[in-house]
Amino acid sequence: MEQPRPEIISWLQEALAKQNAGNLGGALLAYRRVISRDPGLADAWCNLGSVLHALGRDEEALEACRRSLELHPANPAAHTGLGSVLGATGDLAGALDHFREALALDPGNLVATSNLAGVLARLGRLEEAEAWDRAALALRPESPELNLNLGFTLMRRGRLGEAEAQFLASLRLGPLPKARWNLAYVRLLQGRYREAWPDFPARLEVPQGLDNLRGFSEPAWNGSPFPGRTLLVWVEQGLGDTLQFVRYLPMARALGGKVLFQTYACLRGLLGDLPGADRVLTEHDELPPFDLQAPLLDLPALFRSAPEDLPPPARLGPPPGHEPPEALRRLLEAPGRKAGLVWAGSPAHQDDDRRSLDPALLGALREVPALAWASLQMAPRATPPLPLVDLAPHFRDFSDTAWALSRLDLVITVDTAVAHLAGSMGLATHLLLPYFPDWRWLMEGTSSPWYPSMRIHRQPAPGAWEPVLRDLARDLAHGS
Template sequence: MEAPRPDILPWLAEALAKQRAGNLGGALLAYRRVLSRDPAIPDAWSNLASVLHTLGRHEEAHEAVQEALRLAPANPAALVTLGGVLAALGRPGAALEAYREALTQDPGNLAATANLAGVLARLGRLDEALEADRAALALAPANPEVRLNLGYTLMRMGRLDEAEAAFLAALAADPGLAKARWNLAYLRLLQGRYREAWPDFRARLDVPQGLDNLRSFQEPAWDGAPFPGRTLLVWAEQGLGDTLQFARYLPLARARGGTVLFQTYACLRGVLGDLPGADRIVTEAEDLPPFDLQAPLLDLPALFGSTPADLPPPAPLGPPPGHPATPELQAFREGPGRRAGLVWAGSAQHLDDARRSLDPALLAPLGAAPGVRWASLQVGGPPPPPLPGLVDLGRTFRDFSDTAAALATLDLLVTVDTSVAHLAGSMGVPTRLLLPFFPDWRWGMTGEACPWYPSVRLLRQPEPGAWAPAIARILEDLR
């Protein structure tokens, strides 16, 4: 591999300086300028790919890093970037290959070792992930990010005390490490230690991955104090299920002040109806009217000091009055026997979708339940399970109003952890919620009772990947 021409070196140095300073837009332009003058510089292609990856432009990043590796196949740094890009594109198996090739070329590469552990954890191969985390720790025992990653793997294994110690060690090395604060809060929430968790919970806003609607406002953040005569904007910063779940806090906010403006997603507008505590609802596509204070929705439980013992009741959600039933729903509603619905997959864009969603074929034993007619409320995802007479209602859904209308006809919903579970729980629909071994924090690590929704029963994997025992419990209940 030839060194860059001398006249190119200042341009390359400028691009690298901008990248290290976090000026990603400037770095992007600078690397493109370098490559327009000399397109045969593999490091420029690799660094360009890294910038594009950080900006979320993963397809472009993939093309750039492939060009870097075409020019210089022996390039561990480019292989690490390739691994990150492939993971972001939903190809974790290919990402593993890239990281392992990087380690073949450079066995002591810290980034490849740490990222290998992360992908293994995402795939549920936790014993291998822990081994890789410990290898990374041996390479960099003082690195807070390595401690953080170790804690994350231990947390997913259910080894919560060890995970907490790792997060605290990461914060001792770097008190400003937002990911460590967020994971520490997550772990404590998972254990039901809500009051201990809330001080660190806001760190989630400094870890933007997975936040669907992160906003920035000049207006001051609300601190929970009374605000008579003023307007508070409460905005939905996360996903659809989070929005449905935490809308219950709006009446508490309204009781402390003047006007509450709630910004949410257009597809939820119908089921929110005349939401208690919201003087006005606007969608993310609408212009906001003037307001004086603002708070992301998930700040509210911390501001009110919630614990599992004193959660406010769910928001009263449902289909809009007079919402028309489709012919398919009408026919399902009028048939004989018990009516049960199924949802087996969440959004494929969710970072942990592989863990929370299941192969619909695993639901086939439910077909043996006597006197039960099954309907799919699934929108998208893999094909339905082989249940006799299964009615596909999900294909007729246009928004959550249609989903709510279908839920209102059910005697039981069986679902994985997705937004439909929150809508059903808010509507009081009897629900069996299938949870992975390591669940989302709001469900806790143990128990069947759900403090957020009295009508929901939590059915858990006894070990990672083991859905059959939970499905067998449902069949037992239905017999």
């Protein structure tokens, strides 16, 4: 490794101290000053890449890491840094290559070992990911983060008992919100709701949940009666979560004075007359005064719900007198049995690759007799090899979606908001799930305690959609 010139050693030490202290802006300026005086210093470029990556400036980070490797191709830290940036930008194959190169140069490189496991998990190569998670943990057994990582991989493999043990081990070593959230998650998957609820609030403390937090000064509601006061219940996550949990609003209202419910604008028409809400607002409305507040997903925990005593779904449907677009009405005028299809969720969802399916697989439904197919697919996607009537271009909001669903005989969907809307409307709903599902669907079973009219079809192994479609086609052919 090259030695910096004596006159800039102090600058390099200053940059590294600022980086280690979390002063990323100061470290960025310090590394740039070092490089301006000695552009051939590979370690400075490598560290600059790490700082830029931490700041979210990944295009610049890629350039810095590649410059470091040009100067010192056998630097494991630079390979590790470049692998991290490539993984963050979606180039998983490139990330794997650089992590493996780092490990060839430095077999005990903990960051490369752990990050390699993470990329393998993202690729669905969970058996390999587990092996590398265990290798990382062997290098640092007392790390709460590495115990958490192994637990997460085990959970995705369906080994829930082992996963729970790792999350508990992580929490014994350090108070990681992510370990608390995953502990709640693994218990929810098993239907152990009352054990899970104490750790459920950690969902808003992990990076994926922090954006959903609100900075209200009003106190959080603890589930106690609040006569004469006003409670604001606010949405925190996706559209499907909102449709699922509005069933709790009447229970909250029964304990107090007024309930305000703040939801998304696209749900305003659908939820405008929601039982349990004195007033429904959107995120664009000015909030009136209120005394207490709670995120919507706190309510099942506050009421200590369990799968055997869940409140029934809110009876959703198109608003009274709703007039859909004429083109949508015409598309659904034809007689005969009609089935709605959704085969993919939002491309922006972090689990989209796992939850969505290749529409070509829906060709297995061609032989189902006496069904006309209607697409409810919102995000632009490839279409299945079926004679489809495309309804989605005519949807203005979820009121139109609900009106269309009310004209269908059954709905077939992956895990999207449509599943929750159809279930809340009491429609015959076939839900297609990946091997590792969202917690609300439990890990096993063909029925859902949340929606009595729903039948669940599960992957028997990660990525195995073909058996799911065969099972679905068989059920439809027999009229189930």
